[in-house]
Amino acid sequence: MEDQEQHSDSSETVIRIRDLYKSFGDKHVLQGINLDLQKGENVVVLGRSGTGKSVLIKIIIGLLKPDAGTVNVLGEEVEQLKDAALRALRLKVGFSFQSSALYDSMTVGENLAFPLKRNNRQMSKEQIRKTVDIVLEAIGLPDSINQLPSELSGGQKKRIGIGRTLILRPEIMLYDEPTAGLDPITCMELNKLINAVKERFNTSSIIITHDLTCAKEVGDRVAVMDEGRFIREGTFEEVFKEKDGLIKSFYDYNFTQ
Numbered sequence: 001m002e003d004q005e006q007h008s009d010s011s012e013t014v015i016r017i018r019d020l021y022k023s024f025g026d027k028h029v030l031q032g033i034n035l036d037l038q039k040g041e042n043v044v045v046l047g048r049s050g051t052g053k054s055v056l057i058k059i060i061i062g063l064l065k066p067d068a069g070t071v072n073v074l075g076e077e078v079e080q081l082k083d084a085a086l087r088a089l090r091l092k093v094g095f096s097f098q099s100s101a102l103y104d105s106m107t108v109g110e111n112l113a114f115p116l117k118r119n120n121r122q123m124s125k126e127q128i129r130k131t132v133d134i135v136l137e138a139i140g141l142p143d144s145i146n147q148l149p150s151e152l153s154g155g156q157k158k159r160i161g162i163g164r165t166l167i168l169r170p171e172i173m174l175y176d177e178p179t180a181g182l183d184p185i186t187c188m189e190l191n192k193l194i195n196a197v198k199e200r201f202n203t204s205s206i207i208i209t210h211d212l213t214c215a216k217e218v219g220d221r222v223a224v225m226d227e228g229r230f231i232r233e234g235t236f237e238e239v240f241k242e243k244d245g246l247i248k249s250f251y252d253y254n255f256t257q
């Protein structure tokens, strides 16, 4: 922990979470979460279903209030922000939903342009088109602008979902189960995209998953969540060096079946 604190001080911390607690009635979901995300870093949060990963993300973007603890995002204490400031902060934090959340009746181009039109009304049609083209190229789907979501594969929809988040050029990306429900090859492509986004757009990311291949491929650091706390944290190799308890179950389930 001491090492971690020293590291935090020597680089820019974009998310700093301290002693976070959240319960729903007598269900104690988060029980003392501490986490730092450094600029330009990908941190993977690994955990079984129902361990509170989504609750954590919702607290980070101010959709849920914690019972105790602090969350600082890009220098702002999330809990103290009023509505307008919270909305402004959310523009800098892109949230890529598990479901892709595309509008079925809109083309890919319209889906991507939607957040720009809603948030940046002073952009001309040409500027919007150019921004959409840049993102489509970055996510590897340059020719899909006129397609409807129903014409896309699951992996392509995920890419467009990520593109729609990227279009506002967030400084932080939060990915919720980016590879869920995809075949291994498409997963691999998505992992590459997550790394490419980091390099090209200089984003810092939290990636929530239970896919260990994804964790290994994209995580500069991995934090394993169990019963509301992080039970292990480090590089993938450090975390999975000693395979016991939950760590062993995770590893065996992903790699030895």
Ligand SMILES: Nc1ncnc2c1ncn2[C@@H]1O[C@H](COP(=O)(O)OP(=O)(O)OP(=O)(O)O)[C@@H](O)[C@H]1O
Pocket (backbone or CB within 6 Å): 024, 027, 029, 047, 048, 049, 050, 051, 052, 053, 054, 055, 056
């Ligand atoms: N608004 C809420 N009210 C009551 N309980 C909630 C609420 N939100 C989450 N929970 C409970 O908190 C626990 C953690 O939920 P969460 O969605 O964060 O899990 P998760 O780790 O993201 O799981 P999964 O991997 O399945 O998405 C669950 O037991 C859930 O039922």
